[in-house]
Amino acid sequence: MTEPARFLVFMRELALDLLAVVWPTQCAGCGRADRDLCGPCAREVRTCTVGRSEVGGRWLTLSCGEYSGVVRDLLVRFKHGGEFGLHRALGDRLAGGLAEALAVSAAAAQHSGSGAPTAPLIVPVPSRRARVRSRGYAHMTVLAQRALRRVKRANWADNDLAREASRALIYRGLVTTRGRTGQVGLRSQDRIRNARRVRVPARCERILRGRQVILIDDIVTTGATISAAAEALIGVGAQVTCVLAMCRAERTDSVEN
Numbered sequence: 423m424t425e426p427a428r429f430l431v432f433m434r435e436l437a438l439d440l441l442a443v444v445w446p447t448q449c450a451g452c453g454r455a456d457r458d459l460c461g462p463c464a465r466e467v468r469t470c471t472v473g474r475s476e477v478g479g480r481w482l483t484l485s486c487g488e489y490s491g492v493v494r495d496l497l498v499r500f501k502h503g504g505e506f507g508l509h510r511a512l513g514d515r516l517a518g519g520l521a522e523a524l525a526v527s528a529a530a531a532q533h534s535g536s537g538a539p540t541a542p543l544i545v546p547v548p549s550r551r552a553r554v555r556s557r558g559y560a561h562m563t564v565l566a567q568r569a570l571r572r573v574k575r576a577n578w579a580d581n582d583l584a585r586e587a588s589r590a591l592i593y594r595g596l597v598t599t600r601g602r603t604g605q606v607g608l609r610s611q612d613r614i615r616n617a618r619r620v621r622v623p624a625r626c627e628r629i630l631r632g633r634q635v636i637l638i639d640d641i642v643t644t645g646a647t648i649s650a651a652a653e654a655l656i657g658v659g660a661q662v663t664c665v666l667a668m669c670r671a672e673r674t675d676s677v678e679n
């Protein structure tokens with residue numbers, strides 16, 4: 423870290439500590455009286471081992487850990503409680519997975535021999551419009567933006583990855599369609615039917631055609647949501663190179679949305 427950057431971090435930490443004194447709050451992770459996220463919890467959230475699996479038998483899926491503990495608490499509060507500030511720690515966690523996803527994307531481009539220097543697109547799985555309106559932000563887009571900024575800053579020494587990250591674009595190329603509800607509590611067939619209520623808007627088709635796409639979502643369980651989203655993208659000619667999920671969860675009928 424450069425000297426000015428270290429100074430900025432120091433000043434930011436100082437401001438957060440002062441804010442916590444003036445305006446006492448609790449850590450979102452452990453509940454201690456502290457900042458909105460205490461140092462140890464923030465470190466825990468930011469550190470992750472990226473796991474690989476094949477969801478739905480088709481999609482190489484990278485996930486930044488299980489849907490449990492502090493990460494689960496934070497994601498719930500960020501997604502359902504409107505606590506926008508938590509996007510920093512969560513986005514930083516996602517950055518580890520995004521770096522790997524970009525490497526997968528770059529390797530796929532070389533392998534296909536297309537050689538075309540088109541930027542990889544990072545496409546978030548969309549939330550329902552009503553949810554985005556009530557929350558005030560598209561939560562996966564916010565996390566993807568933070569993660570991409572983080573990858574660009576952290577990997578400046580790795581030329582290939584730096585190049586891939588600097589070219590990558592976050593692109594909202596999917597929307598939900600009428601009748602889409604939350605996935606919680608739905609039976610298997612209903613989950614699949616509900617998950618299919620996603621499409622590529624006509625205005626995005628030309629951009630997506632022939633492009634490499636990293637599909638990004640918060641929680642992956644059965645894979646119904648990502649399968650439907652990936653098929654919609656493939657339907658307009660995009661190449662889905664991998665899926666990146668914030669968390670991987672066993673199906674409990676209380677998570678995926």
Ligand SMILES: [Zn+2]
Binds near residue numbers: 449453
């Ligand atoms: Zn804490």
